[in-house]
Amino acid sequence: MDQGIIQNLEKLVEEGKKLAPHGGNMGKGYNGKLQSEYVSWRMRSLSAIESLGKLAESLKKGIESDKSGPYFYQSSEHKEC
Numbered sequence: 001m002d003q004g005i006i007q008n009l010e011k012l013v014e015e016g017k018k019l020a021p022h023g024g025n026m027g028k029g030y031n032g033k034l035q036s037e038y039v040s041w042r043m044r045s046l047s048a049i050e051s052l053g054k055l056a057e058s059l060k061k062g063i064e065s066d067k068s069g070p071y072f073y074q075s076s077e078h079k080e081c
Contacts, residue, residue: 005048005051008048009048012044012045012048015041016041019034019041039070042063045063046060046063046064049063
């Protein structure tokens with residue numbers, strides 16, 4: 001796998017680890033303050049996953065079908081690989 005892709009994915013994982021604790025709670029609503037940062041991270045993550053090709057289709061499909069969609073909750077996009 002291309003080293004640039006690996007580095008990009010590692011960077012996105014680290015960003016996600018920093019964002020996740022600031023997501024809203026399901027009962028209290030999403031975090032509107034960091035919503036734009038989350039959406040940007042989510043779109044960059046989906047793009048990086050797409051670059052992996054067919055091997056990552058199921059992961060991408062799982063993210064896209066997240067019931068919270070693009071709203072920033074703590075549980076948003078937390079997937080075990």
